[in-house]
Amino acid sequence: MLRESSQIAGYKVQLSDVTSGLSDETHIPQGDLLVALSEAIVARDKDAIADARSILFQALGNDAVVDAVAVASAFHGFVRIADAIGIPYATAAQGGDAPDVREEAGINEFYRITSSK
Amino acid sequence: MSTVSFKNSAFEVREDLVDAHKGAWECISTAGTWLTGERRVAVAAETRKARERASCAEAREALSPGSVKISNTTLGLLTDAEVEVIHRVVCDPGRLSELWSQSIIGMGLSEGEYVEIIGLISMVMILDTCTLGLGLSDLDLPEPKIGVPTQYVPPGSKKNAAWLPTVEPGDTVEEDGPMYPSPKAGYILRGLSAVPQTLRDYWAMANIHYTPGQFVYQFDRSIRAITRPQMELIAARVSALHQCAY
Numbered sequence: 001m002l003r004e005s006s007q008i009a010g011y012k013v014q015l016s017d018v019t020s021g022l023s024d025e026t027h028i029p030q031g032d033l034l035v036a037l038s039e040a041i042v043a044r045d046k047d048a049i050a051d052a053r054s055i056l057f058q059a060l061g062n063d064a065v066v067d068a069v070a071v072a073s074a075f076h077g078f079v080r081i082a083d084a085i086g087i088p089y090a091t092a093a094q095g096g097d098a099p100d101v102r103e104e105a106g107i108n109e110f111y112r113i114t115s116s117k
Numbered sequence: 118m119s120t121v122s123f124k125n126s127a128f129e130v131r132e133d134l135v136d137a138h139k140g141a142w143e144c145i146s147t148a149g150t151w152l153t154g155e156r157r158v159a160v161a162a163e164t165r166k167a168r169e170r171a172s173c174a175e176a177r178e179a180l181s182p183g184s185v186k187i188s189n190t191t192l193g194l195l196t197d198a199e200v201e202v203i204h205r206v207v208c209d210p211g212r213l214s215e216l217w218s219q220s221i222i223g224m225g226l227s228e229g230e231y232v233e234i235i236g237l238i239s240m241v242m243i244l245d246t247c248t249l250g251l252g253l254s255d256l257d258l259p260e261p262k263i264g265v266p267t268q269y270v271p272p273g274s275k276k277n278a279a280w281l282p283t284v285e286p287g288d289t290v291e292e293d294g295p296m297y298p299s300p301k302a303g304y305i306l307r308g309l310s311a312v313p314q315t316l317r318d319y320w321a322m323a324n325i326h327y328t329p330g331q332f333v334y335q336f337d338r339s340i341r342a343i344t345r346p347q348m349e350l351i352a353a354r355v356s357a358l359h360q361c362a363y
Contacts, residue, residue, distance in 0.1 A: 002349035005336040009346050018353040028346045038351045041250050042358045044168075049250060062129050063342035069250030070134060071341070071348050074326035075355040076246045077239035077319070081308040082363035083210040084202075084235045086218060086280025089362040091304040102362070105353075111182070111212045112362040 003101065019106035030059055034068055041072045089113065126251050137325035138247070141240055142256065144318040148264030151229045151312070152237075155261040159194040160234055162258055163203045164241040173208035182212035198224035199234060206238050211360025215280040228281055229270065229312055236315035243326055267314070274311045284310040298330035305363065306330065327352070 006013040006028065014025035022035045033056045040048035057065050081087070089102075089112060102108050123130045123138070145161055148154045167173055176185040182205075189200045198221050205213060222228060245255050273288025284293065284307065286300045293313045297306060309316040324330065328348070332340055339345040356363070 001333075001336065002346065002353045005345040005349050008337045009344065011346050013346075013350075019357045022354075026350075028350050029344070030347065031350050034343070034347055034351050035354050037250075038354045039358065041246060042355055044249060046249070046252075050252060053250070053252070060343070063131070066128055066130055066134070066251070067341040067343050068347070068351060070247055070326040071343070071351045072355050073243045073247035073250060074323050075352050075359075077243040077323055078305060078327075079356050079359040079361035079363070080206050080210045080239045080242060081235060081319075082305055083213050083359075083361055084206045084218070084238075085232070085283075085308040086213075086215055087304045087308050087363055088278045091278065092363045105357075107357070107362050110360045110362045112360070115212075115214060 015101065015105040019109075030056070033059055037068055038072045041069070042076075083112065123248075123251070123253070126253055128251055130251065133325050134247075137322045138244055138256075141244055141318065141322040142259050144322075145237060145240060146259035147262045148266050149233050149237075149312070150267050150269055150314050151227065151233050152266060153261070154264055156194065157233075157237055158258055158261045159191060160199070160203060160237045161241045163191060163195060163200060164207055164238050165245065165255060167204040167207040168242075168245075170204075170208075173204070176204070176208040182209055182214075183217065196225065198226040199230070202226070202231065202234055203238060206235060207242070211362075218280045229268075232281055232309055232312045233315045236309045236312065236319045240319055240322060243323060247326065269313070271311065271313055277307075278304065279308065282311045283307045284313070302330070303333070 002013060002018065003015065012025065012027045014023055017023050017026045022032055033052065037049065037052035037056055040052045053065055056068060107113065123135050145157055146154050149157055152160070179185050187201055187204045189195065189197045191200060202221055221231060248256060271284045271293045272290055273284045274282045277283050277285060284296065286297050286302050289296050294317065296310060296313055296316060306320070309319055328340060332338065336345055339348060341348060
């Protein structure tokens with residue numbers, strides 16, 4: 001979905017940034033601020049969250065902060081449903097999550113995939 | 118527009134998000150399909166306990182998943198199998214396996230209970246992460262409501278592509294109630310379908326945080342205050358940090 005939406009919007013994305021952290025090769029506006037907030041939220045680091053939220057607020061405003069937090073929160077649920085129910089990873093994005101994309105993103109190194117080989 | 122959960126936020130929170138939180142906690146405290154309101158609130162409490170325990174980080178860092186022992190301190194409210202599910206799914210979801218899920222069923226947890234608990238864990242994780250992200254403390258857990266679980270089993274529920282039974286869109290019946298936004302509903306939407314009420318409760322809340330089903334595959338638009346690529350960058354990074362291959 002990141003690849004599809006970015007292609008349509010004309011933004012360059014380096015898929016390996018998904019697993020290794022943001023590099024200069026991904027050009028989504030305010031991507032660095034959004035990733036910093038996401039990483040702080042996953043780590044449940046209150047100080048880092050406050051810092052990242054404050055910077056994002058200055059850049060994009062109240063509603064963007066709320067929606068960025070909401071999206072990050074949503075994926076704390078989606079991942080648990082997918083992984084605990086055992087949804088086949090090959091069905092992600094309605095089957096559009098091709099093996100080459102997983103390889104490029106570094107997802108093939110995840111336990112779920114390596115343990116199934 | 119604020120309710121108790123957002124009244125101290127420094128941010129103006131959209132009304133549908135506030136309502137979604139209020140509705141979700143109401144659902145959590147009410148008898149479900151397999152669990153009473155008391156057990157459902159106990160699942161929420163144990164989800165929080167698992168998240169905050171030092172053993173949570175220890176579990177993620179252990180070379181072998183499941184090697185960190187989990188003790189049941191719920192004083193009989195939850196079984197050992199339920200506590201094991203909660204701690205593993207909260208702390209180390211990327212290293213679950215079909216063998217492990219079968220072992221949980223083998224400990225006496227029914228497939229319906231398992232699915233309902235996964236839905237509850239996922240709801241609590243979203244709700245609490247959202248309040249954390251907005252600079253708020255966890256909301257007090259609700260008082261459980263008295264009621265009897267319905268024990269409804271969808272007739273179309275069967276083992277399909279996932280580890281647990283699901284109901285394919287073509288196998289739904291009227292008695293199941295509303296299940297899917299379209300016959301082509303993605304697999305993630307089918308995950309909780311063995312317990313239709315849990316599926317409805319979960320997605321009613323989750324869609325308000327991310328985006329409703331009818332917009333998911335419209336990659337050229339966003340109904341949120343950030344663009345779709347911005348949303349998907351967050352989604353992909355959060356998923357990757359959880360080691361989620363889906």
